[in-house]
Amino acid sequence: MAFFLETLLGGLMAGMLYSLVALGFVLIFKASGVFNFAQGAMVLFAALAMARFSEWIPLYAGVQDPFVVNLAAFVLAGVVMFAAAWLIERLVLRHLVNQEGTTLLMATLGITYFLEGLGQTIFGSSIYKIDIGMPKDPVMILESAFEGGILINKEDLYAALIAAVLVALLSLFFQKTGTGRALRAVADDHQAAQSIGIPLNRIWVIVWCVAGVVALVAGMIWGSKLGVQFSLTTVALRALPVVILGGLTSVPGAIVGGLIIGVGEKLSEVYIGPMVGGGIEIWFAYVLALGFLLIRPQGLFGEKIIDRV
């Protein structure tokens, strides 16, 4: 029982991290109908920027205090992501308005290649580390309830907390600010939003910026967990089943989907994996998502797809 709970909690916390990446997909799809395959490359790009800035700042600016350095690196990386978002809107999306979904999908795949190349050209292609001072030692909880207690990775716990705070901030931003209201209006209906005077282009820049910040936070957490390296882009492929399971247009869907996928992955790896040779995490997540889709083709919380002839 204790082992089961341990796996479950591990899965929930991993799921929180997946939903962080999935959130980036959902934000952009909602606001502009673009399925942004470049989210993984954005995570890598942001993490690379942050890792290298936190290396360069003590070197050139002479600041040593780790908190200040990390904060400055985070802000600088955020500025880089804003610039990237602005350029993507300006140079790519503006010219592809009203194209089909597949064309846009392919364009973001092109952006993926470009960002991967650019990030490694500017920031280098070795393995870097981000150290934001997250404690790495595991803790025991519930020792009174089970013999031996449940082992929890503190780092995962903090990461899940950061993710939860980010999600709360984002929903505040969407529900309470004027810009957030405009974003929701655009997500609802492009034409109606435009006709009441919401500037679509600016909204798209904003939403890509927000996705950039989400990518930065995801990159920071994943980077401090796994090290910043090229394989970080595969995080996007792990987050895709989360997006379709939760529904492409739903923020709560991204979170619930992330939790389901996280738990499903961990439990399947532990309980089914040994029977078939292990390593089933990735495709199991997809098959799980597929199973949900067969019952609800628009994902758990997605808008119902209505076909009219």
Next chain:
Amino acid sequence: MFYRENGQFKTTYRADQQILPIAQDRIALGLLLAVAFLVLPAVASDYWFTNILIPFLIFSLAAIGVNILVGYCGQISLGSGAFMAVGAYSAYNFFVRIDGMPLILALVLGGVCAMLFGILFGLPSLRVKGLYLAVATLAAQFFADWMFLRVQWFTNNSPSGSVSVSNLQVLGMPVESPLSKYLFCLSLLVVIALLAKNLVRGAVGREWMAIRDMDVAASVIGIRPMFAKLSAFAVSSFIVGMAGGLWAFIYLGAWEPAAFSVDQSFKLLFMVIIGGMGSIMGSFFGAAFIVLLPIFLNQFLPAATSMFGVEISTAGVSHAELMIFGGLIVWFLIVEPHGLAKLWAIAKQKLRLWPFPH
């Protein structure tokens, strides 16, 4: 001046329904085939055969397969790499486990296995549509990656899934030299391309296109969505599986599951989009573009940078390649979202009026 159909009267339905109704097109295609079968073998070097022509032919074949599914039937698939892998590994199993198995039969049987795999992973398309389906097809990709890495039976118990074939023969003739490999791929491609072309302009092809344009409307006028979608998945994955077998047997010779990774799926989709969705001709253009671009960049970049006196490292070249590749794709989608086949059609239209456009 030369390219116009004035005076070419069609007196039979047969003449009206042929693939190339304009005489100049028929002559051009005949010339092209003559060049491919007779002139190129005489002039091209081994480097051309192994690095440019054979990959181009095999990817054209795969792109035709993907185009049938994505371009004609409108079901976006990101799992084409998996279909290639299934084709390659099952052809390998038939080839190695059965004594005296002819190469062509092994490839066809590999295609049949890929077809069954395709139908299985095409089943969700009956319920799930659009981008959801695109992501769902990734399940096939990751499942195949895992299966050939972990299930030892498929790879004849080789530990890392890497296998190799040798002693390839077709009808008693060895297929070992680059020239013979080229001719073998070319012959297969011509036959399958002809079959595919006839399929898409026949009744089945029309059903696919109706489903692509609007599946609800299509089912209202009596087209069975299940049959149309699954047949598209079957034909597409058969062709892609054959291409996978060719890629493994003829081009690679020895391969491991990573040869058919998700990158391969993306590449195939790029070929279809850049070449032109819903066009057999476009598949060739797209394959040429995607095969030639990296080779061109690889040759051109070090030369270009050394002209400016900058030495560029190998890693730098590969990163710059990624950037240019991505940038060109985006640029291309912006300039011509309907692909190279559309440019070709525009050029033909202009040529008909040249030199006296109204």
